[in-house]
Amino acid sequence: MTSAIHLVDLQKSFGQTAIIRGINLEIKKGERHAIIGPNGAGKSTLFHLISGKYEPTAGSVKLHGNEITGLPPYEIYRKGLSRSFQVTNIFHRMTVYENVRCGIMWNMGYKYSFWNRVDTTEEINLKTEAVLEEIGMVERAMTPAGLLTYAEQRALEIGITIAGGADVIMLDEPTAGMSHSETEQAVALIRKISENKTLVMVEHDMGVVFGLADRISVLVYGEIIATDTPDRIKENEAVQEAYLGTEHDDDA
Amino acid sequence: MSTLTDMRRDMNARMFKQQRNMWIAVALVLGCLPLFYGGSDFALTVSIQIGMMIIFSLAYNMLLGQGGMLSFGMAVYFGMGGFLSMHFMNMIEADTVWLPMALLPVVGAFIGLVLGLIIGSFSTRKAGTIFAMISLGIGELVAASSLIFVKFFGGEEGVTGDRTMGPEMFGVDFASELEVYYLVAAWVFIATLLMFLFSRTPVGRMANAVRDNPERAEFVGYSQRFVRLISFAGAGLFSGLAGSLFAITYEIVTEETLNAVTSGAPLIMVMIGGAGYFIGPIIGAIFYTLLSTVLSNYTEIWLMYVGIIFVLTIMYLPAGLTGLLLMHNPIIKAKKLKRILPVYGKIALPVIGIFLGIVGLLEVGHYAHNASAGDMTMSLFFVSVDTSSYLPWIFFTGILVGGFMLAKKQAPSVAETYEEVHKEALGGGDK
Ligand SMILES: Nc1ncnc2c1ncn2[C@@H]1O[C@H](COP(=O)(O)OP(=O)(O)O)[C@@H](O)[C@H]1O
Numbered sequence: 001m002t003s004a005i006h007l008v009d010l011q012k013s014f015g016q017t018a019i020i021r022g023i024n025l026e027i028k029k030g031e032r033h034a035i036i037g038p039n040g041a042g043k044s045t046l047f048h049l050i051s052g053k054y055e056p057t058a059g060s061v062k063l064h065g066n067e068i069t070g071l072p073p074y075e076i077y078r079k080g081l082s083r084s085f086q087v088t089n090i091f092h093r094m095t096v097y098e099n100v101r102c103g104i105m106w107n108m109g110y111k112y113s114f115w116n117r118v119d120t121t122e123e124i125n126l127k128t129e130a131v132l133e134e135i136g137m138v139e140r141a142m143t144p145a146g147l148l149t150y151a152e153q154r155a156l157e158i159g160i161t162i163a164g165g166a167d168v169i170m171l172d173e174p175t176a177g178m179s180h181s182e183t184e185q186a187v188a189l190i191r192k193i194s195e196n197k198t199l200v201m202v203e204h205d206m207g208v209v210f211g212l213a214d215r216i217s218v219l220v221y222g223e224i225i226a227t228d229t230p231d232r233i234k235e236n237e238a239v240q241e242a243y244l245g246t247e248h249d250d251d252a
Numbered sequence: 253m254s255t256l257t258d259m260r261r262d263m264n265a266r267m268f269k270q271q272r273n274m275w276i277a278v279a280l281v282l283g284c285l286p287l288f289y290g291g292s293d294f295a296l297t298v299s300i301q302i303g304m305m306i307i308f309s310l311a312y313n314m315l316l317g318q319g320g321m322l323s324f325g326m327a328v329y330f331g332m333g334g335f336l337s338m339h340f341m342n343m344i345e346a347d348t349v350w351l352p353m354a355l356l357p358v359v360g361a362f363i364g365l366v367l368g369l370i371i372g373s374f375s376t377r378k379a380g381t382i383f384a385m386i387s388l389g390i391g392e393l394v395a396a397s398s399l400i401f402v403k404f405f406g407g408e409e410g411v412t413g414d415r416t417m418g419p420e421m422f423g424v425d426f427a428s429e430l431e432v433y434y435l436v437a438a439w440v441f442i443a444t445l446l447m448f449l450f451s452r453t454p455v456g457r458m459a460n461a462v463r464d465n466p467e468r469a470e471f472v473g474y475s476q477r478f479v480r481l482i483s484f485a486g487a488g489l490f491s492g493l494a495g496s497l498f499a500i501t502y503e504i505v506t507e508e509t510l511n512a513v514t515s516g517a518p519l520i521m522v523m524i525g526g527a528g529y530f531i532g533p534i535i536g537a538i539f540y541t542l543l544s545t546v547l548s549n550y551t552e553i554w555l556m557y558v559g560i561i562f563v564l565t566i567m568y569l570p571a572g573l574t575g576l577l578l579m580h581n582p583i584i585k586a587k588k589l590k591r592i593l594p595v596y597g598k599i600a601l602p603v604i605g606i607f608l609g610i611v612g613l614l615e616v617g618h619y620a621h622n623a624s625a626g627d628m629t630m631s632l633f634f635v636s637v638d639t640s641s642y643l644p645w646i647f648f649t650g651i652l653v654g655g656f657m658l659a660k661k662q663a664p665s666v667a668e669t670y671e672e673v674h675k676e677a678l679g680g681g682d683k
């Protein structure tokens with residue numbers, strides 16, 4: 001079976017600075033894969049490389065066995081990979097309803113259509129409403145996205161990402177800045193939406209990571225120092241040394 | 253099924269009825285308007301001009317309001333649509349091609365579309381400053397070539413034609429102003445409806461999304477560049493159509509249709525009307541055309557007044573006239589307009605003072621600068637004014653400054669009253 005995402009010697013430098021320094025990683029189809037690592041390790045940069053926001057300096061990215069290195073984001077999305085952003089990235093002047101709808105139309109086949117009307121196309125609207133239901137934002141459907149609370153914007157961020165039904169979902173710190181109860185809701189949502197899909201997520205909350213992930217990769221200073229199941233990662237000495245052991249010092 | 257679905261279906265059903273009624277009303281108004289003109293050709297001419305400008309500014313707003321692209325070169329599509337329509341009109345007259353004159357705008361639209369696709373293919377790569385600069389450059393380029401390629405553009409005289417020479421359909425040969433009016437009205441209806449529908453298609457919605465956040469649009473499958481290109485081509489198409497109506501109406505097209513003034517017109521109309529609303533450009537086109545028609549009858553420097561109104565709108569009414577009207581929608585609905593009008597009346601006086609001051613200074617200055625020696629007395633606001641003395645200068649500066657200071661003093665209380673009544677109106681509406 002081909003893996004969902006396959007990275008071979010992936011590298012990225014900004015000027016002279018190497019940020020991603022040769023990553024090899026296979027993410028299996030259908031697994032929930034967490035990427036952890038200290039701030040500035042390059043987790044978001046890795047997401048940008050896979051999703052097409054940045055072009056790699058060297059190496060290759062394969063999605064379901066197909067080369068996608070250097071393709072623009074929209075083509076990678078069309079091949080079935082959808083991602084969210086660490087810094088909320090939504091359509092501020094449009095309503096919540098419209099935000100979600102934007103995430104739906106391409107994959108439903110409406111593409112660049114200028115001969116269908118969105119408000120009278122039942123299929124588009126029913127799907128939009130189902131997604132709104134799923135992310136718990138029915139009440140806020142007609143609110144401009146820019147007026148939502150932070151936690152609501154984070155939920156919408158996930159909503160836009162999953163709306164199109166992509167089979168590889170990448171979430172960059174979906175629970176960052178959320179309260180305890182908000183995090184619990186978000187985790188339940190992520191668990192639900194990632195059923196029968198491949199999930200890759202960056203997450204700082206270790207409770208969330210160890211509860212959700214099938215496998216974990218630890219990224220430190222642009223390199224993956226370990227990829228394994230949660231239990232084995234906990235016991236991994238190199239990981240403890242480089243990351244988990246110093247976590248409390250970092251936070252202080 | 254969820255409550256949201258029910259709500260949306262309800263809302264859509266209501267909106268559908270409202271919109272249908274609105275379009276019927278628009279058709280009726282367009283059809284009946286000449287009945288109120290008492291056979292005045294002047295009223296018809298102005299209406300025709302408004303119609304053309306409505307299409308042009310709606311097309312422009314496909315870029316600015318819906319797509320977030322600021323263009324300084326829309327005259328290219330308007331003018332080229334006009335010139336090629338003119339040549340086509342002459343070919344119809346010469347019997348080289350067969351086309352009813354009523355369908356000539358299809359030619360202009362096609363030219364606009366093709367040009368939009370060609371120029372858009374490289375100018376829509378980025379929005380923002382780069383797009384604006386390219387549009388300006390192309391606009392200048394085409395305007396300049398109109399004086400170089402004399403054979404095609406007819407030099408300073410332009411290209412003329414005769415719209416009555418087409419194959420007659422239903423006995424209409426467009427010899428009368430009324431027939432031209434109905435031709436323009438029909439095209440205004442069609443173009444407005446099509447542009448309205450476009451804004452509600454998947455790609456029309458994505459044009460808004462790309463305007464808001466082009467990066468995110470790319471992560472839901474849409475190339476920002478291609479979305480912009482489609483809006484751009486659409487804007488070209490309808491601008492070309494408007495240019496074609498220009499050719500039919502005036503039977504002459506000159507390089508003026510390609511210059512910066514023509515490029516600036518839709519920008520001014522859209523900003524005055526309000527770029528954020530579909531109806532904004534329509535209101536802007538009506539206001540702008542009426543204003544310039546009336547003003548140009550009374551003063552040579554009418555363009556200056558248009559410019560001043562444009563600047564004032566941008567500074568004080570960023571949502572345009574439509575925004576100003578919609579601000580009062582809840583108040584009117586709650587029948588509380590009476591409460592707010594007295595305060596508006598109070599500030600109206602100083603505002604009139606400001607305008608009088610500006611007009612006085614500009615007109616006296618203009619007259620004094622251009623008057624022949626010995627004839628320094630002009631008639632302004634039905635009073636004769638001696639432009640060689642200091643008195644009018646002091647007087648107009650006085651009311652300008654005085655009006656400004658008074659207006660500034662009263663503005664907070666006006667805003668306060670508005671907020672108060674607005675809040676009451678909203679609260680009252682809910683109960
Ligand atoms: N566009 C960029 N140009 C230069 N440096 C960058 C850029 N993006 C990220 N970096 C640097 O790369 C490093 C990794 O950043 P990032 O991937 O955001 O880390 P993480 O998500 O793991 O916290 C940081 O030191 C950051 O400053």
Ligand SMILES: [Mg+2]
Nearest residue numbers: 043044045086
């Ligand atoms: Mg990050």
